[in-house]
Amino acid sequence: MLEDYKDSQKIAYQIFKNAIDRNKLSHAYLIETSGYPFPEEFAKSFVKSILCPFHYTNKKQCKKCFQCDNIDKNSFLEVKIIEPDGIWIKKEQIDNLKSEFSMTSIESDKKIYIINQAEKLNVSAANTLLKFLEEPEKGIIAILLTDNIYQMIDTIVSRCQIVTLNKCFNDDTSLKEKIKSFTQIPETLSENLENNISQIKKFISYFEKYGNETIINTNKLWHDIIKSREEILFAFDIMILYYKDIMNYQIHRNLLFFQVEEELKEIAQQNSLEMINQKIQILLHTKENVKLNANANLLIDKLIIDLKRGNLDGQDCRSYA
Numbered sequence: 188m189l190e191d192y193k194d195s196q197k198i199a200y201q202i203f204k205n206a207i208d209r210n211k212l213s214h215a216y217l218i219e220t221s222g223y224p225f226p227e228e229f230a231k232s233f234v235k236s237i238l239c240p241f242h243y244t245n246k247k248q249c250k251k252c253f254q255c256d257n258i259d260k261n262s263f264l265e266v267k268i269i270e271p272d273g274i275w276i277k278k279e280q281i282d283n284l285k286s287e288f289s290m291t292s293i294e295s296d297k298k299i300y301i302i303n304q305a306e307k308l309n310v311s312a313a314n315t316l317l318k319f320l321e322e323p324e325k326g327i328i329a330i331l332l333t334d335n336i337y338q339m340i341d342t343i344v345s346r347c348q349i350v351t352l353n354k355c356f357n358d359d360t361s362l363k364e365k366i367k368s369f370t371q372i373p374e375t376l377s378e379n380l381e382n383n384i385s386q387i388k389k390f391i392s393y394f395e396k397y398g399n400e401t402i403i404n405t406n407k408l409w410h411d412i413i414k415s416r417e418e419i420l421f422a423f424d425i426m427i428l429y430y431k432d433i434m435n436y437q438i439h440r441n442l443l444f445f446q447v448e449e450e451l452k453e454i455a456q457q458n459s460l461e462m463i464n465q466k467i468q469i470l471l472h473t474k475e476n477v478k479l480n481a482n483a484n485l486l487i488d489k490l491i492i493d494l495k496r497g498n499l500d501g502q503d504c505r506s507y508a
């Protein structure tokens with residue numbers, strides 16, 4: 188399983204393989220996901236390599252053992268996966284984890300937890316986790332996944348071994364292929380994809396220039412192009428990827444999806460890293476509402492207002508206020 192990543196994630200693969208082969212596992216890993224779309228799958232491949240009695244990494248084929256099978260199904264007792272409950276990861280989630288892990292192991296001599304989007308630990312959850320990390324118990328391994336390492340408190344980061352994933356594309360991967368690996372392209376937008384993506388970028392550029400005035404022009408900028416729910420969800424993903432690349436530009440990383448163009452540079456200059464991050468959080472949150480129901484017209488107007496104000500209904504979008 189870890190072998191699957193031998194080529195695409197050379198460095199991370201080697202770090203984890205060495206740790207397993209030499210039996211020198213760290214008690215906490217922080218995987219910086221770099222926009223890689225399937226970080227949990229990657230983390231699970233590592234977990235399986237640790238727990239599988241047939242030792243995946245030695246290429247001895249595992250024929251769906253009890254461990255691997257149940258880890259895949261998220262039903263292995265000694266492997267817990269935590270993700271945000273709503274916007275945040277809350278203290279009680281970490282408390283529950285601690286109490287479950289304090290019990291005697293049934294299925295394994297190791298207990299492993301994965302925290303998805305670890306930058307979303309709220310302050311009290313982060314402090315609780317910190318105490319847990321400060322007193323490592325034998326056999327417990329933490330795997331934290333984050334796309335925003337700079338949003339996590341230093342005291343947590345400093346207690347983890349940091350592993351950075353590669354972006355998962357070759358230089359010659361087409362935009363369409365890249366987008367396809369991240370989101371579903373609606374058939375209706377697929378034919379003229381580049382053009383449609385440009386339109387979505389145009390909406391962002393217009394908003395960045397004119398702020399709330401964008402509401403006056405949503406017909407031309409948005410509703411004429413983006414109609415069905417499927418298209419709206421796609422447009423949200425594109426906006427999220429666009430802001431992520433703006434962020435990559437700000438922190439001098441290679442862009443994953445887009446080219447460095449004047450408009451992107453301008454947006455990067457006009458926004459702090461924190462502002463871009465807030466915008467991404469607002470888009471992720473609004474996207475969830477699109478899935479649930481929500482009148483698309485009202486939703487876009489509200490999105491514009493929220494993006495301009497930089498928060499959701501007065502809630503602070505940052506992890507650490």
Ligand SMILES: [Zn+2]
Nearest residue numbers: 239249252255
């Ligand atoms: Zn196995």
